[in-house]
Structure formats: C-alpha cells, structure tokens
Amino acid sequence: MAVSESSHRRLPHIKAQALSTIYVLGDSISAGISGHEVTWPMRLAEQTRFQVVNLARAGATVNDGLPQAANIPSASAIVFIELGGNDMLGNTTADQFEKSLRSLLEYLARCGHHVVMFELPLYPTAASYGAAQRRLASEFSAQLIPKRVL
Secondary structure, eight states: OHHHHHTTTSOOOOOOOTTOEEEEEESHHHHOSSSOSOOHHHHHHHHSSOEEEEOOOTTOOGGGHHHHHTTOOSSSOEEEEEOOHHHHHTTOOHHHHHHHHHHHHHHHHHTTOEEEEEOOOOOGGGHHHHHHHHHHHHHTTOEEEOTTTO
16 A cells, blocks of 8 residues: 555656746635635745746635636646545535546646646545546646645
C-alpha cells in the first residue's frame, strides 16, 4: 500500500514563467467565508511573482467549477482546482462528482490550461471520491497536490 501511495505524496513541480497568471477555482477554503480572511491565494500572490486571480466562492461544489472557469479570459493559463469538499459533505454522489469533475477537466483541457488540483482530504467512507479524482487527474494530465498539503 505504501508503494502505491508514494507517487501521491510528492509535491508536483509546476512549470511556470515569472509573472504568469494563476487562476483559482474553489470553495471557502480558497475564498474564505467572511471576506476578511487572508486566503492561501492571497498568500501565494504575496510570496511569489505570480498574479493570482481567485475565482473561488464559499459553498462551491465541483459543479460550480465550469461557471468559475468560464471567467478565465486567456488560453493556456495555470489553473488551480480546490473543489470537492462540499460535494463529499453534501448530497453529491461519487458518480455525480466524477461526472462533474470530468466535464470541468474536459473544458480546461480544450482551452489548453495547465491544471493543478488539490487532492481531497478524505474520510474513510469517501474513498470513491479520491479514486475518481486520481483517475481523472491521470487521464487529463492534471498535477495533484497531495492531500497532506491541504
């Protein structure tokens, strides 16, 4: 089991040019709740030379990813996805989650975006969400940031 998990424990190397723009699709972990928090996208912008455009909103599910992605004006952008927690905690089945995530990744691939996705921190009965996320990340060449980082 440790060997099969080892590839999912390494931080990805994200190739980006200085002054690139990063777009964030996400939920309250990225957006904050009250609007007064210092969010990780803010910290990323402060600590790097990247412009970070945070399209996240509190309460978002993977199904909300497409409307968020439609706000990315250019092709070949770097897109971070931090979605899925509200799906697991809500009424979204693992099959619905996979279908919505597939649609989002298909759209981003058609636009030529480089996708970096936060791996979901799973509770024991939610392994099917994580399996779908890993399967689709591999299929669409999206880089996964290990769940231990989130």
